[in-house]
Amino acid sequence: MTDSILSKAATMEIPINSNGDSRTAEDDGLEQDLQQVMVSGPNLNETSIVSGGYGGAAEGIIPTSSIKGPAIHVNPEYFDRRCGNAPKPDIRSKSRGITPSHSATSRIANQPGHYPAPSMHHSNSNPSMMSEEATKGVAVEKFDSMKKWSINTYKCTKQMFSERFGRGSKTVDMELEAQIDVLRETKMKYERILRLARELTNHFYNMVQTQQALGDTFADLSQKSPELQDEFGYNAETQRLLCKNGETLLGAINFFVSSINTLVNKTMEDTLMTIKMYENARLEFDAYRADLEELSVGPRDAAAMVRIEIAQQQYQIHKDKYERLHSDVSIKLKFLEENKVKVMHKQLLLFHNAVSAYFAGNQQQLEQTLRQFNVKLKPPGSDKPSWLEEQ
Numbered sequence: 001m002t003d004s005i006l007s008k009a010a011t012m013e014i015p016i017n018s019n020g021d022s023r024t025a026e027d028d029g030l031e032q033d034l035q036q037v038m039v040s041g042p043n044l045n046e047t048s049i050v051s052g053g054y055g056g057a058a059e060g061i062i063p064t065s066s067i068k069g070p071a072i073h074v075n076p077e078y079f080d081r082r083c084g085n086a087p088k089p090d091i092r093s094k095s096r097g098i099t100p101s102h103s104a105t106s107r108i109a110n111q112p113g114h115y116p117a118p119s120m121h122h123s124n125s126n127p128s129m130m131s132e133e134a135t136k137g138v139a140v141e142k143f144d145s146m147k148k149w150s151i152n153t154y155k156c157t158k159q160m161f162s163e164r165f166g167r168g169s170k171t172v173d174m175e176l177e178a179q180i181d182v183l184r185e186t187k188m189k190y191e192r193i194l195r196l197a198r199e200l201t202n203h204f205y206n207m208v209q210t211q212q213a214l215g216d217t218f219a220d221l222s223q224k225s226p227e228l229q230d231e232f233g234y235n236a237e238t239q240r241l242l243c244k245n246g247e248t249l250l251g252a253i254n255f256f257v258s259s260i261n262t263l264v265n266k267t268m269e270d271t272l273m274t275i276k277m278y279e280n281a282r283l284e285f286d287a288y289r290a291d292l293e294e295l296s297v298g299p300r301d302a303a304a305m306v307r308i309e310i311a312q313q314q315y316q317i318h319k320d321k322y323e324r325l326h327s328d329v330s331i332k333l334k335f336l337e338e339n340k341v342k343v344m345h346k347q348l349l350l351f352h353n354a355v356s357a358y359f360a361g362n363q364q365q366l367e368q369t370l371r372q373f374n375v376k377l378k379p380p381g382s383d384k385p386s387w388l389e390e391q
Contacts, residue, residue, distance in 0.1 A: 152284065159287035171286055173326065179333050180275055183268065186340075190264045197257045201250065208246035215239030245358055248366050252354035255375045259347045267339060271332045278325040285322040288315045346373065 162168025218236035222229045292311045298304055350373045357366035 155287040155291060156283050159283055159290060162290070163286075168290060169286070171282055171289075171322075176326070176330060176333075180329075183271065183275075183333065183336070187264060187268045187272070190260065190268070194257065194260045194264055197253065197260065201253050201257060204246065204253065205250060208243055208250060211239045211246060212243045215243060241363075245361075245363055245366060248363075248370060249354055249358040251375055252350060252366075252370055252373075255373070256347050256351050259343060263340060263343050267336060271329075271336050274325070274332055275329055278322075278329045281318065281322045281325045285315075285318045288318045291315075349373075350375070 159168055163170050215236045215238075218232045218239060222232035222236060225232060288311065292308070292315045295304065295308045295311050350369065353369040353372075354366060357363075357369055
């Protein structure tokens with residue numbers, strides 16, 4: 001009996017007149033009963049919503065094939081109301097639904113699905129696809145970079161071992177190589193001068209501090225020893241003068257050390273970095289040159305000709321890089337030599353005049369030397385951090 005009632009309810013079509021209000025009480029009760037039967041709604045994959053026009057035979061069809069809903073559940077209260085055991089609710093204040101007709105349902109079932117459902121994730125698919133494509137692009141780029149690096153490293157390592165064991169040829173510019181060797185040797189000697197000059201500065205600074213402490217002690221004793229006041233006073237004044245001249249000489253030596261440090265650790269180091277890049281370019285150039293020579297003596301089929309053409313392109317690229325860095329190294333070595341002579345001429349003259357004037361006791365000559373070379377002395381206590389820096 002339940003099956004017959006459900007079949008009758010599912011296939012019944014409720015007509016709608018022109019004003020949409022000529023429903024009877026029995027129709028309203030049947031509509032309510034259908035709503036109670038379909039508690040969670042029918043499976044919309046198998047149904048459509050069909051409504052008749054105002055007085056016309058045409059029916060509006062809304063395809064709902066992509067919307068999924070739960071199955072139909074039987075409401076026990078439906079049977080009670082059909083048997084008259086329960087009061088019928090008043091549904092005039094509720095909105096009235098439109099039930100599908102059997103004929104419309106049959107036509108929709110026979111039609112092919114030409115109405116694809118709108119994508120519920122359309123707004124999120126495009127950004128996700130774009131981000132996925134960007135991630136793939138980055139991965140491919142990294143893979144290509146790693147592949148090129150691996151091939152280049154393999155060729156350069158092979159060339160390096162070939163040169164070391166005497167089985168490979170090496171591009172050598174004898175004149176440039178000699179200049180590079182002289183620069184490296186000069187840098188080592190200048191580093192020794194810099195190290196000794198710093199040691200002299202530290203020792204001389206300690207001596208000046210000792211002279212200052214000794215002068216203060218002599219001055220204190222001259223006040224407390226009346227019988228030796230003059231002798232202590234002379235020695236205190238001498239130590240103070242030596243301390244003052246020593247601070248002046250320290251300024252000259254510090255300027256000398258600073259200039260040598262700039263020459264060695266900045267100017268020469270920059271040239272040596274360019275030389276290192278030049279040597280790496282030379283190794284890459286020889287590696288691709290050897291690769292091209294090896295391919296040139298092999299077979300000349302179509303695949304080999306393609307490889308030879310690619311090797312020729314790589315050879316030309318590394319040849320241009322090698323020649324460019326060769327020119328850069330030659331120019332930097334030339335300017336470095338000129339700069340080195342100019343700087344060392346000034347610094348050696350300053351060091352000689354300052355040391356000679358100090359040990360000769362010529363305070364005026366010492367101060368004139370510093371003015372001549374534009375050496376500014378730091379005021380006492382300037383090396384100490386300020387109270388704000390100590391916080």
